[in-house]
Amino acid sequence: MADPNKKKELMRTIKFTLFSISAGLIEIGVFTLLNELTNWPYWPCYLIALVCSVLWNFTLNRKFTFQSANNVPKAMLLVALFYCVFTPVSTRLGNFLAEDLGWNKYIVTGLNMAANFVTEYLYDRFVVFRGSIDTNERARRQKEKENAK
Numbered sequence: 001m002a003d004p005n006k007k008k009e010l011m012r013t014i015k016f017t018l019f020s021i022s023a024g025l026i027e028i029g030v031f032t033l034l035n036e037l038t039n040w041p042y043w044p045c046y047l048i049a050l051v052c053s054v055l056w057n058f059t060l061n062r063k064f065t066f067q068s069a070n071n072v073p074k075a076m077l078l079v080a081l082f083y084c085v086f087t088p089v090s091t092r093l094g095n096f097l098a099e100d101l102g103w104n105k106y107i108v109t110g111l112n113m114a115a116n117f118v119t120e121y122l123y124d125r126f127v128v129f130r131g132s133i134d135t136n137e138r139a140r141r142q143k144e145k146e147n148a149k
Contacts, residue, residue, distance in 0.1 A: 015065040019057055020117050024133060025052035031109055042098040042105055043091050046112070061124060067139035070132035080126045086116065
């Protein structure tokens with residue numbers, strides 16, 4: 001029989017991936033609108049799109065992926081700290097690649113999104129929601145169902 005903890009972690013990773021894909025669609029959609037409808041340089045288009053994506057992703061992953069009853073302001077602060085590092089690094093690197101080196105802006109944004117996906121999962125799993133995974137009401141109901149079987 002498979003280890004239930006491994007199965008649970010696999011499902012958590014799949015949920016994070018699916019929510020990240022939806023956040024990525026939001027990010028690329030907002031980026032595309034701003035990039036195509038304004039004459040702004042890369043960085044404000046990317047930055048606004050990133051913020052929209054982060055808010056979406058945090059909300060869904062907190063509730064459904066990590067099922068955390070964690071203090072929301074504390075969790076948001078921890079995520080904000082991650083983005084205090086990730087955002088300037090990815091924005092400056094992206095601006096350098098797109099504006100200074102002339103790389104395709106959509107490829108640069110895709111590379112930033114891929115880096116964000118991997119680093120944010122690890123940070124959320126082991127920092128933001130560490131110790132509070134599967135503690136919200138949804139998780140408690142699931143545990144009660146499993147125990148009743």
